[in-house]
Amino acid sequence: MSSGLGASMGMATDVSKLIGALYDSACGAGDWPQLDSAGLSGQQWQELLPHLQRALFLQQRLREAQLASHCALAALDAMGAAVLVLDANLGLRFATPAGHALHAAQLAHAAPPALVRAVRLVIASAGCAAQCQSLRLARQQQAPLALTVTALGACQPPCALLIARDPTQASTSVPALRQLFDLTQAEAQVGKALAQGATIEEIAARGGISVNTVKTHLHHTYLKTDTRRQGELIALIHGATAHLAILDA
Template sequence: MDTGTVTADVSKLIGAMYDSACGTGDWPQLDSAGLNGQQWQELLPHLQRALFLQQRLREARLASHCAQAALDAMGAAVLVLDASLALRFATPAGHALHAAQLEHAAPPALVRAVRLVIASAGGAAQCQSLRLARKQQAPLAVTISPLADCQPSCALLIARDPTKTCTSVPALRQLFDLTQAEAQVGKALAQGATIEEIAAQGGISVNTVKTHLHHTYLKTDTRRQGELIALIHGATAHLAIVDA
């Protein structure tokens, strides 16, 4: 194989690297026929660096997408606010909350809590919790914590509607190996229903509900309704699943 053929093969390889690193639409096309060996050598390190940076960007985008999916799965409004309560990041639910209640007139208690949390970021980090009032709806439960390694300093705000349960019958069945009926009883109890109400809603006897509840106690290693409800809330607190 002569030198010209080798140079042509190398130029094709580097040309492919160029297209991969820079894209074909955003950068000038590489005229491989017009470059000599010295120019190829000078270009190669820059292409290698571009490929490395491109890979890092892809990894960062993947991490960002994964984090966004995790936040969405929490079923909460998530916002990042600076000391002036300017919005730095928000999930879709966070954007809605900010537009509805924080953008124009944030409650003084929330302003104080955000600034206190941000001021504590340099020392012993402090978290704050408060209730955010809403018109004709139950208050939101809000937790505010410092956001590390953020410039300017910011606070992470997570707001949940305490009246909305994330308890899911399919999740309870999978977590504790419950039957459909047992999981439905467990969910109803976690939502505040009594045994009599569960029986009436399901069209079954109170004794049948008690039987399902007894089996659920055995499978979850609990003994009383309070223990079972606490276990269900703790096990499904991170879920935002709509029941099938």
């Protein structure tokens, strides 16, 4: 009888240690009162366990949500654009770091009337055929930003998604062009220069090579990208690498 009682007490001690570990994991050291496992009865352990399980579940869900949020922000930053979510009064509901900077510098005090109209128009159209508005935002001593405004679905209050890009920012990456189309370093550099608006003569002068050498690189690039004209090649490059601005090299 005494041996059975000793075994039960030992099992209770093991269970109390397990639940104590769950408590520490769920609540975090220093965040909640320390659990005095020696002072809890079996009935108290039974009452405590479901709450600990629920705390662990919520903690896991919170960690997953935080990871998803972190990944989303990292992806937006990698696209090289400022992203903001604005309500109909241009109140800021969400922004990436670049979006916060843009809002503080140009939108917080006096938003341009054209932007106000665009935001309200896309919000008003959210219930039917959603519209997308494009406009430019003037900057002092810099080229205007290109803005795209579209409705943000399933959002209360209704909001608009604003994406701002600097058109002058490089939008091609030599390493990416080499990897995507199996180009040589020289071919990728010619493709990048063309995509940024340079002529064949300008590319030759900048690189210290002949025009014929540039044309040879361009011909090889046509073959590897299955294109035939400069315009077709430039469109392909922009479409394939526009989201890799911060990876430019």
